[in-house]
Amino acid sequence: MNINLRSEKSRKSDITLFICNFKIILFSCIFLFFNSCSRDNSIIEGNEENRTLPEIMRSDVINQGDSLYAVKAPPFSEDIFPCSGCHADEEPNPNRRQLVDMHDDIDAIFSHDRENRWCLDCHSIDTRDSLKLASGKLIGFDESYKLCGQCHGDKLRDWKVGIHGKRTGEWNGKKQYLLCVHCHNPHSPKFKAIKPLPPPVQQKDIQL
Amino acid sequence: MNPISQSMQKEEKSNSRREFLKKLPVLAVGAAALGGCSPEEIEEYFQQNFKTLSKEEKEEIVKNLEKKYSEKYGKEFTVSDTPATDGILFGYALDLSRCIGCRKCVYACVEENNQSRDPQVHWIQVLQMEKKKGIDLVHADIHYNPEKVPEEGHFYMPVQCQQCRNPQCVSVCPTKATWQDEDGIVVVDYNWCIGCRYCMAACPYGARHFNWGEPNIPDEEINPITHYLGNRPRTKGVVEKCTFCIQRVREGKYPACVEICPTGSRKFGNLLDPDSEIRYILENKRVLVFKEELNTQPKFYYFFGV
Numbered sequence: 001m002n003i004n005l006r007s008e009k010s011r012k013s014d015i016t017l018f019i020c021n022f023k024i025i026l027f028s029c030i031f032l033f034f035n036s037c038s039r040d041n042s043i044i045e046g047n048e049e050n051r052t053l054p055e056i057m058r059s060d061v062i063n064q065g066d067s068l069y070a071v072k073a074p075p076f077s078e079d080i081f082p083c084s085g086c087h088a089d090e091e092p093n094p095n096r097r098q099l100v101d102m103h104d105d106i107d108a109i110f111s112h113d114r115e116n117r118w119c120l121d122c123h124s125i126d127t128r129d130s131l132k133l134a135s136g137k138l139i140g141f142d143e144s145y146k147l148c149g150q151c152h153g154d155k156l157r158d159w160k161v162g163i164h165g166k167r168t169g170e171w172n173g174k175k176q177y178l179l180c181v182h183c184h185n186p187h188s189p190k191f192k193a194i195k196p197l198p199p200p201v202q203q204k205d206i207q208l
Numbered sequence: 209m210n211p212i213s214q215s216m217q218k219e220e221k222s223n224s225r226r227e228f229l230k231k232l233p234v235l236a237v238g239a240a241a242l243g244g245c246s247p248e249e250i251e252e253y254f255q256q257n258f259k260t261l262s263k264e265e266k267e268e269i270v271k272n273l274e275k276k277y278s279e280k281y282g283k284e285f286t287v288s289d290t291p292a293t294d295g296i297l298f299g300y301a302l303d304l305s306r307c308i309g310c311r312k313c314v315y316a317c318v319e320e321n322n323q324s325r326d327p328q329v330h331w332i333q334v335l336q337m338e339k340k341k342g343i344d345l346v347h348a349d350i351h352y353n354p355e356k357v358p359e360e361g362h363f364y365m366p367v368q369c370q371q372c373r374n375p376q377c378v379s380v381c382p383t384k385a386t387w388q389d390e391d392g393i394v395v396v397d398y399n400w401c402i403g404c405r406y407c408m409a410a411c412p413y414g415a416r417h418f419n420w421g422e423p424n425i426p427d428e429e430i431n432p433i434t435h436y437l438g439n440r441p442r443t444k445g446v447v448e449k450c451t452f453c454i455q456r457v458r459e460g461k462y463p464a465c466v467e468i469c470p471t472g473s474r475k476f477g478n479l480l481d482p483d484s485e486i487r488y489i490l491e492n493k494r495v496l497v498f499k500e501e502l503n504t505q506p507k508f509y510y511f512f513g514v
Contacts, residue, residue, distance in 0.1 A: 166472030193356035
């Protein structure tokens, strides 16, 4: 009986996962289409300076408008998204509390102003698959930088112009932006120390 | 004919014979030295400085090199000679407040630019310094090796070629084997480098490196996408240095160190483009250049992102 229930639930979550994946693909298609259109426009309108450059070096439109950042999809841990996969069946509890059983791993590392904040300051209680801005506006996980930027406005400003965070691709063309959460765990944002690669050979150890 | 002019003629004749005899051993040694060389090697030996070559000559040389390297390393090689583009002056900025000293850039550079693994050549050196001492080269350490970086109370300053506007390495080169190209990259023609290492003595940043031994790179690790003035395979006895990854940046790509940096500390762009990342940094952040007092005028800037 119990087993049956669980399998039905997981099937349900599989279906929602599929729908969600489909949504992501659709979104990226729309985004790519939109992006390619804008790129074409920029070439048509290309100023004198752009024309002397090889095509590969022409400026892209990444910094124009809020919705045009070529950012990677959010890095979800496996099987965690969509949140509604589990939460749809749960009675929402708006009370601040220590989490047990579920998400206790997040609770254990949570160090993002722990004293003053908890899950529902950023996650929407009613629409589980969305994040929530302070204004109450709902946003997708792929726009999470807007949520981070509510407090870290200086970082958001630098990130938009390509100073904060990592860019890859072309220095004067198409760039890949990463979301804040690709480098910072949103629940524990401080950078973790890592093992350095080996130091250079000491002069005394050089053999010719 | 009067006797005086006759004797003069005789003297001239004997002079020219004497001259010829004097030159004979030199010619003989030269001929013996070149005797063991293939025609390509002789051609390469007498090759003009890259800057003075015509487009056709460059194409020919590049084609020969591609063939030579492909045979030697057993994979398809491209040797580009892409020139500088008008309106571009490359600049670099490194965020001292974010670098954690992980040395990922050092090894990404080694792989991208075909630096010798043994004897080891590193174009980037990461200095570890104490926060309370500031930039203090006397106490800087490049051999730090803790379990984890960043270490408490320390900051990290990667140093590589600073691509000076006033490059001392260029002015001391006796053979004009190194020069600053139009887009600001200081490059080396390895064929013209005689290995005198004057440039290494002149560079205040320790950015030039000498191949004391025959460079050693495993065939499977060699990067076959190369530029003539950049990462093409070098030989024993020549000096090499960072070129901002000339083979990448002249095709529009970021340098390898920028792409690998896990903290996004490394920024690169066109100093002449007012909308570039690099210009934003120069105009909005606290920026310093290394050893400013030497008037080398680097195009490599250190800044504080926070």
